[in-house]
Amino acid sequence: MLIGACLFLMACASDAAKSVSLTVWIPAHPNESVFFQRLLNRYQQRHPQVHLKLVQVPFEVMKPRFVGEAQPKREPDILLMPNDWTGELSHAKLLQPQQASTQDFLAPALAAFRYQDTLYALPLSFQVAALIRNQDLVPKAPSTWDEVKTVSQALQRQGHQGLMYDTKSFYYHAAWFHAFGGHLTPQGARIQISPVPLQQSLNFVRDLEHAQLIAPRASYSVMTHLFNAGQLGMMVSGPWALSEARRNQLKVAVSPLPTLPKGMKPRPFLGAKGWGLNAYSRHSHTASELIRWLSSLEVQQEMLNTLDELGSHPALYQHKALSPEKQGFFLQAQTAVPLPNHPAMKNIWAELNWTLSQTLSTQRPTAAIVTEAMKRLQRL
Template sequence: MKSYKLAMKVVLAVSLAMVAMTGCQHGEAPVTARDQINIWLDASPRELEFFREIGGRIEKEMPGITLDWKITRLNDLKPEILGNAELHRSPDIVLLVNDWIGELSRQNLLMPITASLTHILPTMLDGVKVKGQVYALPWSFESLAFFYNTDLIATPPRSFDELVTLGGALASDSLYPFMYENKNFYYHAALFFGFGASIFAADGGIDLPTAAHEESLNFARDLHTRWNLLPAKANYPAMINLFGRGKVPMIITGPWSLPEIERSPVKFAVAAIPDISDGHPARPFIGIKAFAINSHTSHRDEARKVVEMLCSKQVQTLAAQRIGLLPCCDIAPDQLTPYQRGFLAGARHGVPLPPGESMKFVWQETNWILNEIFTNQQRPISEILAEAQGRIEQLEGRR
C-alpha cells in the first residue's frame, strides 16, 4: 500500500511539472514553441509602436515565429552587424541605410533577395542593388525638396529660369529670395547630377574635373554673384529661421525640417526642386532605409517572408498615413499628404547615395571645392577641381 501511494505521488509530481513547463490548463492543447526572429533597427517610439502592431499581424499570418524588435542607435548599428552577423547569427533582419549595402555584401553578410518587386519605384530599387543583385527591400527614403511660402508664391517655379525671375520679383520684400546649404555637397548634388555630372569614371575611380561638374559649380556661384538670390554661405539654422519668419520665401531642405517649420507661423508647401532646364530635372541624393537579411541567419525562409510583408505596398501605405513615412513604392496620390507628394515627385529623378569607402574622399573634397569657389571667387574652377582631384588620387593610391 505504501509503495502504491509513493508511486501515485511521483506520477502526480511529474504531471504537475509538465503542466508548469507547458503552461497548459486542463483541456488545452500544448503550446507549440515559436522560432524567434530578431530584428535590429533605429526607430522612434512612434515608429516602434507601429512596427510592433504590424509585427503582431505578421505573427498571426506566420504562427511558427515571434518577432523581437531591438532598438539600436544608427551610429552603432553597422558595427553591431559587423561584430555579430556571422559569429552569433544575429540579427536575422536589420533595417539599414542603403550606402552600407556595398560593404556588407562584400563581406558576405547580406542574403540576396529574390522577390516580386514591381511595386517598388525603380530609383529606390537601384539603391539596394550591387552588381544587379538586390540585397535589401526598400522601406522609406529621405531626399531634398523645394519649400516655398504660399502667401507669396501661388505656384512653385518649374525651372531655375523661372526661379531666377521670381527671385528678382521678390527681392525687395525679402532678406534673400532663396536659400540652400550651398557649401554642402549633399545639397549641391541636385545641381551636380542635374547638369549630367557623375562621381565615378568608367573604371570606377573618382573623376571630379569634368565639364558637367564645372558647369554645375558655375551655376551655383552665379546664383550668388550674378543673380544675388542667396548669400555666399547659407547655413542651415539661418535658413530655417529666416524661412519660418517669412524673410526668405524659397528654400531647399529635407523632411527633417518639417517639424520645426510646422511650428513656425509661415504657410508653406513642398514641391520637387525646379528643373535645371527643359528635359534636365534636378537630381538630389536619396537616402534609403531598407530591410536586409543576415546571410548567416538560421531562419532564411521565415526572414524573407517577414521582410516581404514589411515592405509590401499595403504596409508602406499604412505607414505613410499613420507615421508619415516617405514610401518607396508607387502609392496613389490621394493616399498621401501634399508634403509626401512633393518629396516623392522630386525623388523620382533622384540618385541613391553611392556605397563604398571611397565616398569619404568625395564628401571631403567636394565640400572643400564648394567652399573654395565662394571664398576665392576669382580663382578658375578648373584649377580648383584639378587640385581636389590630385588629393583624391593620392588618397586612392593612384599617385
C-alpha cells in the same frame, strides 16, 4: 539533386513549423519605434510561431555594431539600413541577397540597394530633396531659376530671404551636378567623377551666388531656422523637414527643383531605407518572409499615412488622396539619381564638399578647384 531538394524542402518545412525568434534592428527614433513595434505585433498575431524582438539602435553606432555582431552572434536577423551601407556590408558578406519584383518598387529605390548587380535589401522608403516653399510668401512654385530670381528679389524687398539650401553640402549640390550630366561612377575600389559636369555645376552655383539667389554662408541650420521663423520663402530639403515646419504653423508646398538654364532638369540624390537580411541569420527563410511583408504595399501605405516617409511602392502615388507635399517629392524622385552605395563613397564626401566651399568662399577659378579636387581624390 533530388535528395538535396528534399532536404531543403524539409528544412524549410521544419523551419516554418517550429517556433522561431527573430531580432529586428531599427535606428532609434521615438515615432518610428512605436510604428514598427505596432507592425511587428500585428505580424506576430498573424504568425504565432514567430516571436519578434524589436531593438532600437542609435543610428551612429548601428553599422559598426552590425559589422561586429552579425556573424558571431548571428543577430540581428533583419536591420533597417540606408542604401549607402549596401556596398560595405555586401563586401563584408554580411547581407543575404534578395529577390524583388520591379513592379513592387520604384526603380531608383530598388537600384539604391543593388550592388554589383545583386539586390541586398528590399526598399521601404526613399528620401529626395525638392523645393519646399512657404506658401504664404511664395504662392506659386517657380519652375525655372529665372522665376526664382524674380520671387527672391520680391521677397528680399520685403525683408525676407528668397531661397536657401546647405550650399556647402554636395548632397544638395548633386542635383545640379547630375543636371549637367555628371556621374559618380564606381570603378574598382574608387569612384570616378566627371570633372566637366562638376566644373559646370560649380560655375552654376557661383553664378547663383553672384546673382544673390543663394546665400553662400547659409548652412542647413540657418536655412531651417529662417524658414521655420517665416523669414525664408524657399528651401531645398527633404521630407524630414516637413514636421518642424508644420509645428511652426507654416503652410508649405513641395515642388520639383527649378530647371536649370537650357531646360536641364535637376537630378538630386535619392537615398533609400530598406530591410537587409543578415547572411548569418539562423532563420533566414522566416526572416525573408518577414522582410517581404515589411516591404509590402500594406505596410508602406500605413507608413505613408503615419510617418514623414515616402514609401517605395509605385502604387502609393496613384492614390488621389496622397498629400500634395508627398506628391511633390514623388515628382522629384522621377529625375533622382540613386545615392551611390559603393564603399568608397564615404571617402569622397569631404573632398566634394571642399570644392563647394572653395567655390563659394574664394574667387579661385572653378577649373583650378576641380583640378585640385581631382588630385585630392586620386590620393584617397
